[in-house]
Amino acid sequence: MQKSDFSTKVLSIHSEGEDGTTKLKNGQWEDQCGQLFLIGKTIRGDKDEIFWANRTVAVRWDRVTQYIAFDNIAEFERHAGARADRVEGQKVVPIQ
DSSP, X not given: OOOOOOTTOEEEEEETTOSSOEEEEEEEEEEETTEEEEEEEEOOOSOOOGGGTTOEEEEEGGGXXXXXXXXXXXXXXXXXXXXXXXXXXXXXXXXX
């Protein structure tokens, strides 16, 4: 299987059995115990909770039912109508 390069992308991912989507940036492929995962950092999207911003997240690829790839945060915000921020300490700073 050829893997896409998501290292510079922002992704909105829907996984089997999940109600919402996972939004991550700078995805890297990683094998964990024989399972393929996409590892990246979360962005603040439709949730307004600072806790979820800029956390490492792993998505098991064989459970992904669909995804949308964006070139950058600005494109994600335009198409998703969401607010994506980064965290510096406890301060939330909008991404330019």
